[in-house]
Amino acid sequence: MTHTPKQDRLAILLLLATAAGGCGSSPQPFALQFAASLNGSAATCTQEFSGLGPNGQNSIGINDLRFYVSNLQFKNSAGDAVALTLDDSEFQLNQPSGSVALIDLTGNTQGSCAASAVPSSEGTARTNSAVRGTTLVGDVASVSFDVGVPQALMKSVIAAQTTESAPSPLNEMYWDWASGYRHLVFNFLVHDGMNNTGGGYVHVGSTSCGPAGGRALSDRDSCQFVNTPKFVASKFNLSTDQVTVDLGALLKGLGYIAPIYDPKTFAVIGQGAGVQCHSGQMTKDCMTIFPQVGLDLTTGLAQAAGNQVFVVR
Numbered sequence: 001m002t003h004t005p006k007q008d009r010l011a012i013l014l015l016l017a018t019a020a021g022g023c024g025s026s027p028q029p030f031a032l033q034f035a036a037s038l039n040g041s042a043a044t045c046t047q048e049f050s051g052l053g054p055n056g057q058n059s060i061g062i063n064d065l066r067f068y069v070s071n072l073q074f075k076n077s078a079g080d081a082v083a084l085t086l087d088d089s090e091f092q093l094n095q096p097s098g099s100v101a102l103i104d105l106t107g108n109t110q111g112s113c114a115a116s117a118v119p120s121s122e123g124t125a126r127t128n129s130a131v132r133g134t135t136l137v138g139d140v141a142s143v144s145f146d147v148g149v150p151q152a153l154m155k156s157v158i159a160a161q162t163t164e165s166a167p168s169p170l171n172e173m174y175w176d177w178a179s180g181y182r183h184l185v186f187n188f189l190v191h192d193g194m195n196n197t198g199g200g201y202v203h204v205g206s207t208s209c210g211p212a213g214g215r216a217l218s219d220r221d222s223c224q225f226v227n228t229p230k231f232v233a234s235k236f237n238l239s240t241d242q243v244t245v246d247l248g249a250l251l252k253g254l255g256y257i258a259p260i261y262d263p264k265t266f267a268v269i270g271q272g273a274g275v276q277c278h279s280g281q282m283t284k285d286c287m288t289i290f291p292q293v294g295l296d297l298t299t300g301l302a303q304a305a306g307n308q309v310f311v312v313r
Helices: 005-024 151-160 247-251 284-292
Strands: 028-038 048-052 058-075 084-086 092-095 098-104 130-135 142-147 174-176 180-191 197-205 230-233 243-246 257-261 268-273 275-277 293-295 302-307 310-312
Touching: 028 058, 028 247, 058 084, 058 130, 058 247, 092 130, 092 151, 098 130, 098 151, 151 180, 174 180, 197 257, 197 268, 197 284, 230 302, 243 247, 247 284, 257 275, 275 284, 284 293
Parallel strands: 028 243, 197 275
Antiparallel strands: 028 130, 048 058, 058 098, 058 142, 058 180, 084 130, 092 098, 142 230, 180 197, 243 310, 257 268, 293 302
């Protein structure tokens, strides 16, 4: 049988299309990238961000920004799940009880990230801006994840390890071994319009996790207030898009006035420049911050649609 030039060209195009489809069906490495911004600028340790607060008189310097990512899911354009596997590394942990990754967008040496910049500084030298693994990269059309440590993984790690022996990255960011983990930590230096300074502490974590004096989740499978924000991007290109933490949205509506405590008795002795949210239900700053990340203060439940802080950019 003879072929016309047109038939030959069609055969070549069909062969190329088949080959391309075959390559796309093989799992490939991916990196889900994260960044942070404030007022349209990249959030770095070496820049002071001004114009904040009710009268625009406050400014901040970023000291520490870390958070856990779990329950990562990809879907294709038809809404079907796209299989993925997560790498094992010092920033990613995979166990039968769950998987988690730590995103750490700040070091601890430059500018306001230096350990001496704020009281109670706790930043680390190492950084990590991506969750890594393998998947069908070209098939991914949407992304979702939780911001936090899965309750089952938290329970199993705390039950079997000490704070010192917990596997990385779960050897940091716990409240204490009796209270479970913080899911997001954002510490920063605050300046007000009268040249006063203070510390900003936004700590989103699970609370009411165990008996008084006992280990977290030793008598229950879940904390009473899970406080794990959710993120969903219905349109996402895994090769070109990134998830940005919009710190302006996180801090929106705050007064930048915080209690001052006696260092020995912890009694409130005044107020000064600062922000304080340690996931307390009745804390003024938490009452402003939690809705921004889609959390209900009264239940600890999350709605992805309410999360204005994690965005695609």
